[in-house]
Amino acid sequence: MSTIDTLKYSDQGLTDVFQTVAGGIYQSDQESCWYVDFAGKIARFDYRNLIKLKKAVYGIDIEAALLKSDKAADIEIVFICACDHCYVLDILQIIALKDLLAGTFVMLELNQIICDRLYRIAI
Amino acid sequence: MKDLIRVKCLISAEMETLLNQQIKKEAYSSAVYLGMASWCDRNGFDGSSVYFFKQAEEERHHQMKFFKYVLDMGATAVSPEITGIKIEYNSFKEVFEDALDQEINVTQSIKSIAARCHKEQDYVTLEFLNWFLKEQREEEYKARRALELFEVIGEEGTGRWQIDKHVGDIKYDSEA
Numbered sequence: 407m408s409t410i411d412t413l414k415y416s417d418q419g420l421t422d423v424f425q426t427v428a429g430g431i432y433q434s435d436q437e438s439c440w441y442v443d444f445a446g447k448i449a450r451f452d453y454r455n456l457i458k459l460k461k462a463v464y465g466i467d468i469e470a471a472l473l474k475s476d477k478a479a480d481i482e483i484v485f486i487c488a489c490d491h492c493y494v495l496d497i498l499q500i501i502a503l504k505d506l507l508a509g510t511f512v513m514l515e516l517n518q519i520i521c522d523r524l525y526r527i528a529i
Numbered sequence: 530m531k532d533l534i535r536v537k538c539l540i541s542a543e544m545e546t547l548l549n550q551q552i553k554k555e556a557y558s559s560a561v562y563l564g565m566a567s568w569c570d571r572n573g574f575d576g577s578s579v580y581f582f583k584q585a586e587e588e589r590h591h592q593m594k595f596f597k598y599v600l601d602m603g604a605t606a607v608s609p610e611i612t613g614i615k616i617e618y619n620s621f622k623e624v625f626e627d628a629l630d631q632e633i634n635v636t637q638s639i640k641s642i643a644a645r646c647h648k649e650q651d652y653v654t655l656e657f658l659n660w661f662l663k664e665q666r667e668e669e670y671k672a673r674r675a676l677e678l679f680e681v682i683g684e685e686g687t688g689r690w691q692i693d694k695h696v697g698d699i700k701y702d703s704e705a
Binding site (some may be wrong): 457 | 536
């Protein structure tokens with residue numbers, strides 16, 4: 407059983423938010439946070455840090471990185487201030503993480519709409 | 530699944546970005562007015578200098594209102610970096626032309642945030658913006674009236690001295 411499965415079936419009660427072949431993001435209602443399973447590790451992000459991760463990843467100019475012809479290594483360090491985690495990713499991984507985050511935020515927005523429609527708006 | 534994002538923050542990420550851009554615009558406005566106050570003071574237009582110092586303070590006050598609102602809603606307010614402030618003007622009139630331009634830009638920007646509020650049905654932010662929409666009526670009126678003094682009084686002879694003397698008297702007291 408993988409680490410994320412262990413977490414899912416434990417008392418944490420994780421809910422799948424979005425998954426791709428490269429990884430997945432899970433929400434813990436109990437801890438009010440998200441677990442990001444990506445690049446071989448599972449990292450815990452609270453609301454602020456997840457937003458910061460999204461901003462950091464979206465801020466990377468993938469086109470410029472692809473066109474870069476210098477001899478520097480083809481990697482980006484995604485470092486988030488006041489967060490315990492940092493990612494060292496190559497271009498393909500950045501694209502995959504961007505995909506994962508895009509899907510996650512669409513799902514979270516969809517969840518907000520569902521919550522509004524089902525529970526919040528009084529008839 | 531709990532709606533954690535909504536629990537933490539009242540406004541959307543897009544609205545947060547727009548409001549942070551507005552914070553920067555207000556800070557820029559304040560800095561531009563200070564530059565104008567400096568030019569007027571250096572060139573002997575004391576009345577206009579006082580007028581622009583006051584405008585700079587008002588813009589700073591607007592910036593702080595936006596800043597606190599963003600924080601109160603659970604989002605992140607960003608203290609902006611301001612660069613490229615003009616310090617030299619070709620003429621006394623140009624200062625007031627730029628001031629009006631500045632106010633028009635701010636009004637347009639607030640209008641576009643209000644349009645976004647309607648799109649997102651964010652009536653909380655829209656209600657907050659109402660104060661600014663009303664304030665912009667006054668700001669644009671004052672800037673336009675100041676520029677009109679150049680037509681009414683004229684710049685010949687002691688014209689500029691007269692304009693400088695009367696700029697501080699412009700008041701907006703519409704009850705509408």
